Amino acid sequence: MEFPKLARREHASVSVLIAAPFVAFAMAAVSNLVLYAAIGVDPLAVFKAMLLDPFTSYFSFSEILLKAGPLLLIAQGLAIGFRAKIFNIGAEGQFVLGAICASAIPVYMPQAAGLWVWPTMLVFGALGGLAWASITAFWRVRLNANEILVSLMLSFVALQLLNYLLLGPWKDPMGFNFPQSVMFPLDALLPTLLPGTRVNVSLILAFVVSFMAWVFVQRSFAGYQLEVGGLAPNAARYAGFSQSGAVWISLLIGGAAAGLAGAAEVAGPVGQLQRSISTGYGYAGIIVAYLGGLHPIGIIFSAFLMATLYIGGDNAMVSAGLPIAAVNVFQGSLLLAYLIAVTFVRRKLIWPKRAPA
Numbered sequence: 001m002e003f004p005k006l007a008r009r010e011h012a013s014v015s016v017l018i019a020a021p022f023v024a025f026a027m028a029a030v031s032n033l034v035l036y037a038a039i040g041v042d043p044l045a046v047f048k049a050m051l052l053d054p055f056t057s058y059f060s061f062s063e064i065l066l067k068a069g070p071l072l073l074i075a076q077g078l079a080i081g082f083r084a085k086i087f088n089i090g091a092e093g094q095f096v097l098g099a100i101c102a103s104a105i106p107v108y109m110p111q112a113a114g115l116w117v118w119p120t121m122l123v124f125g126a127l128g129g130l131a132w133a134s135i136t137a138f139w140r141v142r143l144n145a146n147e148i149l150v151s152l153m154l155s156f157v158a159l160q161l162l163n164y165l166l167l168g169p170w171k172d173p174m175g176f177n178f179p180q181s182v183m184f185p186l187d188a189l190l191p192t193l194l195p196g197t198r199v200n201v202s203l204i205l206a207f208v209v210s211f212m213a214w215v216f217v218q219r220s221f222a223g224y225q226l227e228v229g230g231l232a233p234n235a236a237r238y239a240g241f242s243q244s245g246a247v248w249i250s251l252l253i254g255g256a257a258a259g260l261a262g263a264a265e266v267a268g269p270v271g272q273l274q275r276s277i278s279t280g281y282g283y284a285g286i287i288v289a290y291l292g293g294l295h296p297i298g299i300i301f302s303a304f305l306m307a308t309l310y311i312g313g314d315n316a317m318v319s320a321g322l323p324i325a326a327v328n329v330f331q332g333s334l335l336l337a338y339l340i341a342v343t344f345v346r347r348k349l350i351w352p353k354r355a356p357a
Helices: 014-038 043-055 058-083 091-108 117-143 147-167 202-219 221-231 233-238 243-270 281-291 296-319 324-346
Strands: 005-008 347-350
Touching (some): 014 324, 058 221, 058 243, 058 296, 091 117, 281 324
16 A cells, blocks of 8 residues: 655745745644533633733733743854754753853852843853853764754753752852742843833843844845755855854854843843743744744744743633643644654655546
């Protein structure tokens, strides 16, 4: 018995490709609402709490803006590598290293004051994420180690380093034995944008990085090299494009963006280094990048959608009794639905021909 095969389409429709994320969201929403009904949760109550309630108050909408910042930063950095087929799955670890390096300033200089403090923390955070990603780049280029496995394993190493610091040398002696650093001074905190909310300048920074990502991808020769290397590696080698250079550029950009997001998190809404700083943004950034079609503009919209799901998921857990695992399932099914949709946009089913009777 012969099964149908997938064959690449000669021309993928741009309009259908743009519609793919919306189709994927509809597929994921319907399947998850059925799942919620199966586990005894009112799907309409979940829909209202998850997708409508986050926009019904000024505070909840401001929390969406707050969540969108780090997701946008991480996804823009990851998408550049993904376009080149360099898969950095360790953004969570790079996020943690960025938070650690940024926290070094207020931890070792608790009396630091002046306008230089929080910008320096952001620079330290970006350098920390970049340095952590460089380990993956080194092993990939020198020993051809799989960057997916190396970057992912380094995320767990980063978490252990965070635990060591907060349970040891960086533990706040006045923190009632909680694993956390000292509270950061006022000058080590990012300025807020909206009064009465936690939204800070990192949101503006995320949009600046998004613009830079668009320029890099759409207007720079280096971005063109990376894209050609991902789409046609043989042609890229024939043209003399450096594969090792693509690995270094992709991973370092992704690491710097994730580290910058980690620095903005500790210097923004958290205000100190905690073990809970690792909130899964690095993994959610993968979904955001792909749901945005790996395009800087699309990623902006997908980041706000994912931020809405974060806030709406919290609402649904409280008001509709939705288990936290169901929120994670929604995020994962969203990525799966998008990959299925894009597959059928770019490929078509070829059915085997029946032999004449």
